[in-house]
Amino acid sequence: MKATVRSERRRRSGARGFTLIELLVAIAIMAVIAVLSWRGLDQIIRGRQAITSAMEDERVFAQLFDQLRIDARQAASDDESGQAAVSVSGSVLQIVRHMTLPGTAxxxxxxxxxxxxxxxxxxxSPPLGNVGELRRALRGSEGNGWAAVPLMGGVGSISARLYVPKVGWTMQMNDVQNAITEADNNLKVPQLGSAPLPRSVTGLEVSVGGKTLARPVVRVFLVGE
Structure with a gap:
């Protein structure tokens, strides 16, 4: 009986729990693992957000530039518009373009x-059926009947340059008007009197700047092609 009691006491005295230092070390290791896991998860979330934002920006840019490409390609001639079909005034880009509606001229x-x-x-502007309506639209502001469609947000500025043959890229409308005048004078030659007035602007460069952009995004479009 005494031997059994002694054996039980030895067994109990040999059993021991975790010390405070061991618990602190275990907690520290778990904390480090938790921090590393959180950083990895945070990087994944940030990466996903950056990819989603970049894809959204790309979609918005594509929408804007696709519409610009269509408008530039459908640009009317200088003869039809009675002035430069593509013009720049400050930060405003203007294009006189053809518009075809089903069942109408x-x-x-x-x-x-x-x-x-x-x-x-x-x-x-609404579809313009005669020269008078065109003149009023060119001289006036965006009033009744005009449609306004926001294409892109977060933009600080938009600028454009025009490509004028024999001149190159320019932002000066005087260069465009001089090209129109020269072409018109050339048509006064008897041999060329029936020839169409050539385009004064054959290319369009658009630059879009924004606060979130490291540098402006630039695209070039052909006019009337």
Whole structure:
């Protein structure tokens, strides 16, 4: 009996729990693992957000530039518009373009791109059926009947350059008007009197800048092609 009691006491005295230092070391290791896991998860979340934001920006840019490409390709001639079909005034880009509606004769339309409250907005006039309506649209502002479609937000500025043959890229409308005048004078030659007036602007370069952009995004479009 005494031997059994002694054996039980030895067994109990040999059993021991974790010390405070061991518990602290275990907690520290778990804390390090938790921090590393959180950092990895945070990086994954941030990476996913960056990819999603980049894809959204790319979609918005594509929408803006696709519309610009269509408008530039459908640009009317200088003869049809009675002035430069593509023009720049400050930060406003204006294009006189053809517009075809089902079941109707082709019409002209004036479209303008401008920045309004940090957004690029495309303003489009109603279909113009005669020269008088075209003149009023060119001289007036975006009033009744004009459609306004926001295309892109977060924009600080939008600028454009025009490509004028024999001149190159320019932002000066005087260069465009001089090209129109020269072409018109050339048509006064008897041999060329029936020839169409060549385009004064054959290329369009658009630059879009924003606070989140390291540098402006630039695209080039052919006019009337």
């Amino acid at each position: 082709p019409r002209l339309q004036v479209v303008r791109y401008r920045v309004s409250e940090g957004r690029v907005v495309r303003y489009a």
